[in-house]
Structure formats: structure tokens, C-alpha cells
Amino acid sequence: MNTQTVKVDKGVDNDNSYQQTVDCLRNGGLVAFPTETVYGLGALATDPDATKKIFEVKGRPSDNPLIVHIGTKEEVSTYAAEIPDSALRLMDAFWPGPLTLIFNEKPGLIAENVTVGRGTVGLRMPDHPVALQLLRLLGAPLAAPSANRSGKPSPTKASHVARDLDGRIPFILDGGATGVGVESTVIDMTTTPPEILRPGGVTVEMIEAVIGPVRSESHAEEADAPRAPGMKYMHYSPDAPVWLIEPDQNQIEQAIRALTDKGLKVAVIGPDELESNKPSWYFATGAYADPSQLAAHLYDALRNCDETEADVILAVESPSEGMGAAVMNRLKKAADGKRFLV
Ligand code: TXA
Ligand code: MG
Numbered sequence: 508m509n510t511q512t513v514k515v516d517k518g519v520d521n522d523n524s525y526q527q528t529v530d531c532l533r534n535g536g537l538v539a540f541p542t543e544t545v546y547g548l549g550a551l552a553t554d555p556d557a558t559k560k561i562f563e564v565k566g567r568p569s570d571n572p573l574i575v576h577i578g579t580k581e582e583v584s585t586y587a588a589e590i591p592d593s594a595l596r597l598m599d600a601f602w603p604g605p606l607t608l609i610f611n612e613k614p615g616l617i618a619e620n621v622t623v624g625r626g627t628v629g630l631r632m633p634d635h636p637v638a639l640q641l642l643r644l645l646g647a648p649l650a651a652p653s654a655n656r657s658g659k660p661s662p663t664k665a666s667h668v669a670r671d672l673d674g675r676i677p678f679i680l681d682g683g684a685t686g687v688g689v690e691s692t693v694i695d696m697t698t699t700p701p702e703i704l705r706p707g708g709v710t711v712e713m714i715e716a717v718i719g720p721v722r723s724e725s726h727a728e729e730a731d732a733p734r735a736p737g738m739k740y741m742h743y744s745p746d747a748p749v750w751l752i753e754p755d756q757n758q759i760e761q762a763i764r765a766l767t768d769k770g771l772k773v774a775v776i777g778p779d780e781l782e783s784n785k786p787s788w789y790f791a792t793g794a795y796a797d798p799s800q801l802a803a804h805l806y807d808a809l810r811n812c813d814e815t816e817a818d819v820i821l822a823v824e825s826p827s828e829g830m831g832a833a834v835m836n837r838l839k840k841a842a843d844g845k846r847f848l849v
Contacts, residue, residue: 509677510675510678511679512678513678514681515681532549532647533787539662541635541637541683542651544605544707546662547651548651548652548676550566551649552618554622561651564672565655569620572621573652574651575648576651606708607631609693611697623649635710659810660810663685663688664680664685665679689707689830689837690705690708691709705803708833739848745809748842749843751845754795763786773788774787774820778825779792799829805838
């Protein structure tokens with residue numbers, strides 16, 4: 508299969524460039540498209556043969572449900588069996604935007620392999636002109652996980668999608684680099700209080716300011732059966748092992764020395780302020796005090812490490828408040844929990 512990359516400009520209403528991708532989706536094909544968080548790999552959410560291809564192309568475990576993307580808030584009542592008042596308030600505050608709400612589903616509409624028979628459906632209205640235009644022209648919901656091979660960092664550029672899926676999908680809509688850079692927050696609205704299953708672009712602080720206290724991911728991680736099935740899998744992994752390290756000049760220098768003494772090449776992902784540490788490669792991710800800059804650059808930096816000869820990747824920890832919660836969640840998974848102690 509030849510993969511065609513179709514360039515679309517943000518905000519430009521050029522229906523022609525979308526038409527072939529809309530036709531492809533209507534015929535049960537897959538299209539990668541940009542959202543404000545990461546690129547998604549879309550298929551018609553109501554077509555089980557189409558959505559089955561998503562799992563095959565990504566190498567995704569079949570027990571991990573897919574998020575369903577919709578173009579209007581009104582569509583929630585089509586697919587959700589009931590809509591709690593708190594969900595309405597979150598939709599008003601944050602949609603379109605990086606927040607996925609889990610509802611009990613109305614049976615028989617969304618393909619069963621999308622919800623993996625859980626009786627719930629994750630809905631989100633993305634805040635990206637290309638995604639919204641695609642959904643408007645299609646007039647149907649799109650099941651779309653991140654458009655990476657399972658286990659790899661999510662794609663924040665069309666070139667990342669091509670690297671993982673070239674030859675496996677017919678179309679990539681190229682809308683440039685995504686803005687937020689980490690995936691949407693996933694919150695389960697079927698429990699009281701609602702529970703954050705995955706931290707993301709809308710922070711727990713922002714959510715609690717609208718609907719009051721919620722349960723957060725740390726509890727879910729301790730539970731035997733993770734509530735967001737995706738949480739149990741290996742994630743965001745470059746080829747070389749990742750170790751977390753404190754944002755401390757001395758520690759980083761010592762770590763680099765200890766590793767280079769063993770003949771290992773080191774790449775560092777860290778804030779602009781610590782760039783003077785002289786590893787073989789330093790990928791700067793913005794100001795330390797602003798984790799949203801790290802969010803925007805993290806997956807690109809992890810993928811850039813794959814383009815180097817690094818044997819080890821040191822990733823500098825970020826503050827854990829606000830967007831820092833989502834970033835540290837991804838970094839811990841990329842490192843499989845490993846911290847470098849000198
Ligand atoms: O920002 C995003 O959310 C991106 C863009 C493309 O929208 N999508 C994305 O999808 O990150 P994915 O498949 O990589 O992650 C979806 C997460 C998984 O952890 C999955 O387990 C959880 O959402 N999820 C989806 N539907 C669910 C459901 N019904 N119940 C519980 N968890 C669900
Ligand atoms: Mg993913």
C-alpha cells in the first residue's frame with residue numbers, strides 16, 4: 508500500500524483536499540489526522556471491519572478500547588445512555604479540547620471492538636480545525652487512537668506518523684505540528700466521584716475548579732485492574748532505555764561521567780536551563796518552570812533520540828503540578844519507572 512500525505516493548512520476551508528480522505532473513511536479505510544494533542548489514526552466508529560484495521564495496523568492489544576471523536580457536543584446524546592450534570596459542565600468548560608469523557612453507552616451504535624464490550628464509550632470533541640473539518644464533512648464519529656505503532660511515543664508531527672505507519676495506511680492529513688503534545692485527559696463519568704484515568708491536556712486542577720473533587724490516576728494505578736485498559740501496557744518507548752533524573756546540574760554531570768566511563772553514549776532530554784551538561788546529545792524542551800513546553804516537545808525529543816547512537820537516555824524530571832502531572836505520567840512510563848541515582 509502506498510501512503511499519501513495530504514497537506515492541509517490550519518483554518519483553510521479547502522474541501523477538495525479532504526474529499527479523498529472522507530471517501531476513504533466512508534469505504535472503511537484508515538486516515539491519520541492531526542488533533543490539538545497528537546495525531547490520531549481514524550476509522551468510522553460504527554464500522555467494525557474498519558475499526559479492526561486500527562488494531563492490526565498499530566499492533567494494538569484488542570482489549571484496549573478506542574476513543575470516539577465527535578464534531579459537535581450534541582452527538583453525545585446519540586451515543587451516551589445518560590449524561591451526568593457534571594459531564595455537561597465539563598463539556599461546556601473544555602470542549603472542544605483535550606478531554607475525553609467516559610459514559611455508559613447506548614448499545615448497538617459504536618462498533619463492539621471500539622468499546623471492547625465494556626458497555627462504556629469514551630467521547631471527545633477535538634480542538635483542531637483539520638480534525639473538526641474532517642468530522643464535519645464525514646458527518647459521522649471517528650474511532651481514533653494515537654497514530655503510532657503500539658509502544659512507541661505518540662506522533663506530534665505527520666513525519667512521526669509516516670515513520671511508524673508508512674505503507675500500512677492510505678492517507679495522512681498533514682496539518683503541521685500539534686500544539687498540546689500529550690494525549691487528552693481521560694475521565695470516567697460513570698463513577699461517583701468521577702475518576703481521572705489518564706492525566707492529560709486538561710489538568711486535574713482545571714477539572715476540580717469546575718466540578719469539585721475527583722479521584723485521580725494515582726489511585727487507579729494502585730488498583731489490581733487498571734480502569735483505563737491502556738495504562739497497563741508499555742508506552743512511549745524509544746529504542747534506548749530511558750532513566751529519569753533529578754533537575755540537578757551536579758547529578759546530571761555525574762551521571763553522564765559514570766555512563767561515558769562505561770563506554771556508553773548518552774542523550775539527555777531536559778529543560779533549556781540545564782543544556783550546558785555536555786552529553787553527546789541534548790534535546791532541550793523549554794523552560795523548566797513551564798511543563799506545557801515539555802509536553803509540546805516530549806514525544807519529538809523521544810523520537811529524536813532514536814535518530815542518535817545513544818545507548819542511554821536521561822530524561823530530566825519536571826515539576827508535577829498542572830501539565831507536569833501528564834508529562835511525568837508519560838516520562839515514568841517511558842522509563843518503566845527507572846530513576847538514575849548517583
Ligand atoms: O489525545 C488523545 O486522546 C489522542 C487523540 C488522537 O485524540 N488519542 C489517544 O488514544 O490517545 P489512545 O487510544 O492512544 O488512548 C486512549 C486511552 C487508552 O488508555 C484507553 O484505554 C482509554 O483511553 N479508553 C478509551 N475508551 C475507554 C473506555 N470506554 N473505558 C476506559 N478507558 C477507555
Ligand atoms: Mg496511544
